[in-house]
Amino acid sequence: MAKVQTDRREFIKYSTLGVLGLVLAGGVGISPYLLGEEMRLRPPGAVDEKEFLGLCIKCGQCLQVCPYHSIELADWGKGHGVGTPFIDATTRGCWACKGVPCVLACPTGALAHDCEKPEDIHMGVAVLASPSSCLAMSNTPIPEGFNTKMHRFTQGVTNVTQNELEILEKLDSFAGKPCTLCADMCPIPNPMSAIAMVPDKDGGRRPEIYEGCIGCGACEEVCPTATPAIIIKPRATYASIYGKGTSL
Numbered sequence: 001m002a003k004v005q006t007d008r009r010e011f012i013k014y015s016t017l018g019v020l021g022l023v024l025a026g027g028v029g030i031s032p033y034l035l036g037e038e039m040r041l042r043p044p045g046a047v048d049e050k051e052f053l054g055l056c057i058k059c060g061q062c063l064q065v066c067p068y069h070s071i072e073l074a075d076w077g078k079g080h081g082v083g084t085p086f087i088d089a090t091t092r093g094c095w096a097c098k099g100v101p102c103v104l105a106c107p108t109g110a111l112a113h114d115c116e117k118p119e120d121i122h123m124g125v126a127v128l129a130s131p132s133s134c135l136a137m138s139n140t141p142i143p144e145g146f147n148t149k150m151h152r153f154t155q156g157v158t159n160v161t162q163n164e165l166e167i168l169e170k171l172d173s174f175a176g177k178p179c180t181l182c183a184d185m186c187p188i189p190n191p192m193s194a195i196a197m198v199p200d201k202d203g204g205r206r207p208e209i210y211e212g213c214i215g216c217g218a219c220e221e222v223c224p225t226a227t228p229a230i231i232i233k234p235r236a237t238y239a240s241i242y243g244k245g246t247s248l
Contacts, residue, residue: 040086041123041217041234043071044094045103045115049235055110058083062102062111067163068095069153071102087123089217089232092153095163096121096187096216118188124215124234125241126182126195128207134229135179136197137204142179146224147171171222182207182219182230195219211238 039049043062046052062085063071070092071085085102087094096118103111115121131137150168154160167185174181183195193212200206207219207230217232233241 039234040074040081040084041089041094041215041232043085043087043102043111044096044100044121044123044216045106045111045113046123047110047112052110053081053084055108056081056084057108057110059107060085061105061107065101065105067097067101067161068092068167069157069159069161069164070094087217089220090228091149091221093217093219093221093232094121094123095167095218096214118214119190119212121214121216122237123217124232125213125236125238126207126209126215126219126230127233127241128209128229129231130225130227130229131206133225133227134204134206135224137200137202137206139204140179141176142174142181142224144175146175150221178205179224180205181222181224185218185222187216187218188212188214209238209242213238 042049042052043066047055058073060073063073070087072088074081074084074086076082098118100115100117100121103113103115106113128134135142147168150171154164154168171181171185174184180197183191183197186195188194190212192210194210195213196208196210197205198208215232215234215236219230220228220232223230
C-alpha cells in the first residue's frame, strides 16, 4: 500500500510539473503574438506599449480618479496585460480633463507626467470606419432615444459625477437634429483643430479629421449608430493614417 501511495504522489508531482511546463512554454511562444495584437486604447500619457506594460503596477489609481469612469482594468478575457488600464471608447471615451488627473495619479510614469493638459494627449487618431452608416452623410436626423446607451451607463451607479450628468444633458439636446455629434461633442479646447463637419459629394456632411485629434474616443462614444461609424485607432498618429498635411 505504501508503494502505491508513493507512486501516486510521484505521478501527481511530475504530471503537474509537465502541465506547468507546457503552459509556460506556450506562454513564451505566444506572448509576442499577444503583444502584437495588444492595441488597446490606453489612458492619456501612456508611454510606448512595451514600456507601459513594464512600468504599470496595476494599482488602479488612474481609474479611481477619473471623473467620467472612462478607465477599465483588463481582465483574463482581454489577452495580454491583465490588470492594466484601458479605455473602451464604444462604451465611454476619455473626455480630456483639464488637469489630466489620471496622469497625476500614476505613481510609476506608465502615464508620463509631461502630459499636463488635453493638447498634450496623444492616444490615437479618429477614423471614419463606416461611412455608409454615418447619419450625417445620409442626412438622417438623430433618432429620439439615441442616448439610451449612455443613460444605461449611469443607471444603478451611486457615484455618477456632475461631469457625466452634463454630458448626458448636452447629448440629449441633439435628438431629432442633423447629426454633428462627433464634432460638437469633441472635448478638446479647440475642437476645430481636431474634427469638423464638411460637405460631402453626395449631399450630406461628413466628419473630417485634422492633426489636432488626440484620439480620446469621445466621438466614438457619442456616435448614435448601433456600431460607431467613427472609431479610434489606438496609438496611431495622424501622419500614419492620413499622411502629413492631409485630412480625411
